[in-house]
Amino acid sequence: MRTKAEHTEAIHRDRRVAVVINTRSRRGRKHYFEVLDQIHGLGFEPLAEYSVVNPKRLRAHLDKALDLQPDLLIVGGGDGTLSSAVRHVAHRDVALGVLPLGTTNNFARSLGLPLDLAGAIKVFAEGKVADIDLGMAGDRPFANLASFGVSVEVAGKVKPWLKRIIGRPAYPLTALTILPGHTPFRAYITVDGKRHELLTHQLNIANGRFHGGWQVAKDISIDNGKLVAYQLGSGKKLRLLGETLARATTGRWRSLAGGPFVTGREMLLETDPPMAADVDGEVRLRTPLTLRVVPNGVRVMVPSSFEDN
Incomplete structure (x- = not known):
């Protein structure tokens, strides 16, 4: 894996991102197009943009997004959606970008992310890559x-x-x-x-x-x-x-x-x-x-x- 500094530089320079948004989440459907407009407004041209209408298809969409080998996988939804994303990116050379679109947004809060969409999206362009802990319950x-x-x-x-x-x-x-x-x-x-x-x-x-x-x-x-x-x-x-x-x-x-x-x-x-x-x-x-x-x-x-x- 790249160092965190190298990974951060690659995201800021190349802007290789893929976007997956759960439109069944509390705010996902309402803000889907607004989110995409703001991401494009910061100079990102996503490799792919996926709208998850059926939650059972979330994992398939995450797999398709990761197959494109983005430096940053942007995922929008509640804590359940983001937990699935965490399991997909764990131990991989890709960073997870979090869009807090749920009810409690515990994961986003733990990362110190702004809960307003403009602030959270701005982190993708101005923030840094960090490595955080992963919990394991059994396997x-x-x-x-x-x-x-x-x-x-x-x-x-x-x-x-x-x-x-x-x-x-x-x-x-x-x-x-x-x-x-x-x-x-x-x-x-x-x-x-x-x-x-x-x-x-x-x-x-x-x-x-x-x-x-x-x-x-x-x-x-x-x-x-x-x-x-x-x-x-x-x-x-x-x-x-x-x-x-x-x-x-x-x-x-x-x-x-x-x-x-x-x-x-x-x-x-x-x-x-x-x-x-x-x-x-x-x-x-x-x-x-x-x-x-x-x-x-x-x-x-x-x-x-x-x-x-």
Whole structure:
């Protein structure tokens, strides 16, 4: 692979890009032509431009775009779309350019990207290439988060129309309808030979800095070579209700130094009972599950101010 400096120079000089936009995402259809106009306005002449109407065709479109060997693959959509893109570009000599067109845009926030389209697109012309961490849940790569508990049910029940109308608050509001009938579970997290036990309704293991569009902790990074496990609330429903309301209204959360957090490069997660895992929006795996981080596993385009470790 090229050095990051060489890769950055190639993008700025040659402008070999391909564009894939999920027009089923929250803002994808509305802004599709606007996005293309702005990309062209910065002097880019994409090798190809793909509009994803059927989400089942996303991977095929990503493959076709990568077959053109662009230096920069620009992908627009929500976190699920971008997670698929991350899996495609991982360990390859191509940078991922992120267009935040979803509801929460956790991945874009973790990269420090502007959430307005003009600002995000400007990064392609003026930003730099960086290598960030890649999470692994079993053999499944993930960009941002693996979660267990209430959020798995929320992912299956949140209404698309509600996300379109109110955005991020759709998730905690849906959670509030599920909580009264939800049963807490025990989780056992083994890191560096030490076993941590907790009782909770919700457990998250994060690679990125954001969950639900809000910062998890100010000292978490998507580029520090560690995963962070944390519970939302506890086994008590009233406490989780309070945490959910606080997150929905203020986004406040404690610093990593203040806990309750478990950090490490690799974690073995066991739960009682065994549970489904929501990995970047896709529910496919179950506990017990080993999660680990691959430092510098993904190449991305970021603002020049991004701290690249």
